[in-house]
Amino acid sequence: MSMNRRDFLKIAGISTIAGIGGTALAGALKKGALVAPQTAPNTDALTGKRWGMAIDMSKLKSDESIKRITKACHRIHNVPDFSNTKDEVKWIWTETFEHSFPGQEHKFMPEDMKHKPFLLLCNHCDNPACVKVCPTKATFKRKDGIVMQDMHRCIGCRFCMAACPFGARSFNYKDPRLAKNLQEHMNPEFPTRTIGVVEKCTFCYERLVKGLKPACAEESNGALVFGDLDDPASEIRKILASKHTIRRKPELGTEPNIYYIIGGNDYAVVPEIR
Amino acid sequence: MKIYNGGKILIGLIVFAALFASPFYLNRGKATAKPELKIDTPEIQKLEDKKCVEPKEFMRAEHMQILNNWRDAVVRNGDRNQIIISGQKYDKSLQNGCMKCHSNKKDFCDKCHNYVAVKPYCWDCHIAPKEKKS
Numbered sequence: 137m138s139m140n141r142r143d144f145l146k147i148a149g150i151s152t153i154a155g156i157g158g159t160a161l162a163g164a165l166k167k168g169a170l171v172a173p174q175t176a177p178n179t180d181a182l183t184g185k186r187w188g189m190a191i192d193m194s195k196l197k198s199d200e201s202i203k204r205i206t207k208a209c210h211r212i213h214n215v216p217d218f219s220n221t222k223d224e225v226k227w228i229w230t231e232t233f234e235h236s237f238p239g240q241e242h243k244f245m246p247e248d249m250k251h252k253p254f255l256l257l258c259n260h261c262d263n264p265a266c267v268k269v270c271p272t273k274a275t276f277k278r279k280d281g282i283v284m285q286d287m288h289r290c291i292g293c294r295f296c297m298a299a300c301p302f303g304a305r306s307f308n309y310k311d312p313r314l315a316k317n318l319q320e321h322m323n324p325e326f327p328t329r330t331i332g333v334v335e336k337c338t339f340c341y342e343r344l345v346k347g348l349k350p351a352c353a354e355e356s357n358g359a360l361v362f363g364d365l366d367d368p369a370s371e372i373r374k375i376l377a378s379k380h381t382i383r384r385k386p387e388l389g390t391e392p393n394i395y396y397i398i399g400g401n402d403y404a405v406v407p408e409i410r
Numbered sequence: 411m412k413i414y415n416g417g418k419i420l421i422g423l424i425v426f427a428a429l430f431a432s433p434f435y436l437n438r439g440k441a442t443a444k445p446e447l448k449i450d451t452p453e454i455q456k457l458e459d460k461k462c463v464e465p466k467e468f469m470r471a472e473h474m475q476i477l478n479n480w481r482d483a484v485v486r487n488g489d490r491n492q493i494i495i496s497g498q499k500y501d502k503s504l505q506n507g508c509m510k511c512h513s514n515k516k517d518f519c520d521k522c523h524n525y526v527a528v529k530p531y532c533w534d535c536h537i538a539p540k541e542k543k544s
């Protein structure tokens with residue numbers, strides 16, 4: 137068959153158009169097919185723009201009450217317990233005042249404040265250092281302020297652990313399912329993690345969508361108040377407006393969203409402090 | 411023509427050919443039948459309208475794509491809108507959606523995955539339901 141240049145170009149042009157158009161069409165059809173028939177909007181969910189928490193230390197009176205809180209979180213989120221610091225994985229934990237608020241301790245402060253265990257968790261910072269360094273966007277800031285961890289994407293590079301100034305992140309050095317506590321009990325409604333990924337508190341995003349408060353807040357008898365910091369009418373904003381609160385390492389500029397009411401009323405002799 | 415070390419080379423070649431062809435003759439006659447999936451778990455039997463979120467043929471070919479989309483919707487966009495099929499609501503979730511009906515991972519997921527020799531790592535994190543006889 138002989139063909140002149142002009143015919144050849146015509147055919148080539150038509151096949152290109154057919155090729156591109158065809159794939160685009162097929163793509164559009166395929167996409168269309170993936171849209172589920174009907175969806176029901178989730179109306180139960182708690183919604184907010186900047187979730188935060190106020191922790192009233194004067195309401196956390198005993199070690200048991202604190203343990204109940206950390207246990208509640210770790211139990212429902214299948215957090216492994218290897219009982220050694222090297223392999224430790226923690227979403228919510230305790231530290232002394234000096235380690236929680238470095239630089240703010242002084243030698244004349246109430247003796248028992250020095251030794252009181254402060255409850256710590258991810259601060260869901262407004263300006264999270266962990267998110268900036270993550271090369272895969274496995275950790276990212278959601279519209280509601282939650283600093284989320286997408287385990288499907290995490291490659292375990294641990295940049296985020298180095299970046300977070302609060303020690304809020306843990307690496308899975310071992311297969312978490314080998315931990316004794318998980319072999320005994322796993323929450324079948326929540327996944328575990330796998331070896332080689334980083335995990336942390338996710339502000340109970342899976343409970344918020346069901347209209348439930350975070351598990352730690354629910355377990356705390358009112359010591360942990362969860363709420364939307366962007367809503368001036370919220371309980372948490374009322375607390376922040378009426379009581380003096382401090383945050384961890386605010387000088388670093390990550391803008392933490394966990395506030396602490398340090399208390400001390402137990403020791404003050406002034407009768408009427410609000 | 412003379413081949414140096416001809417004997418050794420020949421033996422070597424035969425061994426190589428035998429090893430190379432081993433998958434073919436070792437598996438001969440064992441051709442596994444097309445996997446038959448069980449979709450009669452107690453949960454499915456309880457359903458009035460036994461319908462998945464998409465038609466069977468589509469699910470067979472594209473379920474991994476659907477799971478991928480759900481993951482993006484739920485984890486990345488926080489979209490937990492449920493899917494309604496014949497009045498029944500389903501979570502966009504492997505662990506709390508799919509597996510609530512298909513409570514027989516061994517006779518459902520694994521059968522096909524083993525047949526086509528794929529090892530999806532869903533189950534490294536997601537917890538499979540307690541195996542139920544179907």
Ligand code: SF4
Nearest residue numbers: 258259261264266300
């Ligand atoms: S506390 Fe650490 S992990 Fe949490 S958002 Fe801030 S920087 Fe990230």
Ligand code: SF4
Nearest residue numbers: 270290291293294296
């Ligand atoms: S360990 Fe995971 S979450 Fe952290 S920076 Fe690396 S990929 Fe991102």
Ligand code: SF4
Nearest residue numbers: 209337339340350352
């Ligand atoms: S908010 Fe939820 S995930 Fe975070 S520490 Fe509290 S219980 Fe754990």
